[in-house]
Amino acid sequence: MADRAALQTQLERGIAALGLAALGLNLPDGAVQRLLDYQALLERWNGTYNLTAVRDPAEMVTRHLLDSLAILPYVQGQTLADLGTGPGLPGIVLAIAAPGREILLVDSNGKKVRFLREAIRALKLDGVRAVQSRVEDVQGQFDCITARAFATLADMLGWGGHLLAPEGVWLAMKGKRPDDELPGIPAGFALRGTHVLNVPGLDAERHLAVLGRA
Template sequence: MNAERRELEAGARALGVSLVPETADRMCRLLDLLEKWNRAYNLTAVRERMAMCARHLLDSLTLVPRLHSGPLLDVGSGGGFPGLVLALHSPARQVTLLDSNSKKTRFLTQCRLELGLDNMQVVHARVEDWQGGPFPQITSRAFASLADMVPMTAHLLAPYGQHLAMKGPEATAEVAGLPAGWDVFEDSRVAVPGVDAERRILRIERSTVDSTGETGD
């Protein structure tokens, strides 16, 4: 665990993210839970713990500088990335993790209990069916194409809210398929320590919003 913690803390510093000792400890405990549950539930194809640290924990932390202080919704949370990591990092922020896979929500619920995440809610539902929010920010990683994800979650996003989509090289093609009324206001390449693959963060918002909260023409 000492090597993992050193890599986690060094990687977070490289990303400009501060980790208090208690948070670093809880993130290492998350790796324990992920490794244990992965044997039965196949939560991630990544099996090696140091790789989990880089490709899941540090990758999720790249969103921290872009987060507001309000509640956050993570759609298609899967094994908990990025939502679970963001809830660990910011215990004062309310984070809702939404996924339609019952095995994964059971894992997330167990993490909530064992890691003492009172600020995290786990919802087992299809994103298009769930009625919650609205949320000022919605995060997603490897959930769906932008053409599908944006309209599926529009009813959960506040009028002036933001989608924060974590993508790879496919982002360029997906942006071209964005529905009318939505624009990309940020498309940043991020370097994740220990990860060679291309990582991009897209901030997507409604193009214009009138006083009723509906998108203008």
């Protein structure tokens, strides 16, 4: 296991660099420790279940925790669905950083859902549920939907557009700016904006496409 104090320093510096406090988005007491508990749990399970290609703990802090926290200013509403969540990215990170909303974690991979349920139990994440399902089979409507490296905009909205509440917001996390995907946005949906995400320590492009109902 990596030195926890070093990881805590890295995470705290990264959170400060994101400027969340300046936006009035102060993380709750104990959030940094719980985020590191989640990272440690993911690291342990990853050795057996291969939940993520990222193996280095410091890289997990950057590529998973800080990358997920970068979208926090755009999250809204009281209900959230994280589609194709994998090991809980960004859903579990958001549940720790901004508790109080109902969160549904959706993935079709059984071993990842088993990990999610253990993480929910171990981290005592109230209001968070994990379901093993294809996106198109999920029911309900949500104020906010997140999807990280999940599919093209056309596919994710085609499969899961029914889950977005009338005034809801869809947050699609992308690497490069998805200009080539914009013509494929289905009828009934519209792009509200595209934002550059500056993830501390990450030497790669990150963009957030924000969509809603037209």
